[in-house]
Amino acid sequence: MYTSKLLYYTLLQEDDAFNRLLDHLESMPTEHFETELEDHAFASIRSHLVHLLLSGSRIMYMLGDREEPQHDIAELRGILEFRSAWNAWKRRASGWLMGKSEKELDHFENFTWPSGRETRMPHGTMFMRMLFHIAHHKGQIAAQCRLLGFPPPNTEILWIMPDSGSSSTPADTSQPAPQSEEE
Structure with a gap:
């Protein structure tokens, strides 16, 4: 199902996007980095980055990589500290991944989450799940930047309306959000 090359290229894509986000965060006023916003599971950009790196390290540990993080996350x-920690995590993930065969990536294993919940999935799926988690938090960080008045470049959402071919942004309430065909 997965190959180490496919997952590695996906990791490189996430790395590129994450580094562009860190570049944007460096351009923001430093006080916004720790600004806490109400009604967010992770109230600040910093808390998102901490969670992202801690959970990435935890998943690498669950996958069998017993290397300790090089930073006290x-x-x-x-931002420079987070970039250094991200690069160390990426090297760790890349090293683990490049040593895996297709058979190893397709191997099913029971994983126990810190909450105690268990799940059974192949190693490759767990690795991809980690990359999706990173992408999710990059989106959350971009949304917080927007709320703080510093939207990252190229993060506008464009809705393509299936019935009319017109488009609108979510802020344009004159057009309804797209509905799936099942609804």
Whole structure:
């Protein structure tokens, strides 16, 4: 199902997008990095980055990589520290991945989450799930940047309306959000 090359190229794509987001965060006023917004599971950009790196390290551990993170992630404060921790995590993930055969990536295993919940899936699926989790939090961070008045470039959402061919942004309430054909 998965090959190490496919997952590696997906990791490289996430790395590129994540580094562009970190570049944007470096251009923002530093006080916004720790600004807490109401009604968010992770109230600040910093708390999102901490969660992202901690969960990535935890999943690598669950996948059998017993290397300890090189940084005390919970204590990271600046963008440069987060970039360094991200690069160390990426090297760790790349090293683990490039040593895996297709058979190993397709091997099913029971994984136990910190909550105690268990799930059974192939190693490749767990790795891809981790990459999706990273993408999710990049989107959350981009949304927080937008709320703070510093939207990252190229993050506008464009809705293509299936019936009329017209388009609108979500802020344009004159057009309804697209509905799936099942509804």
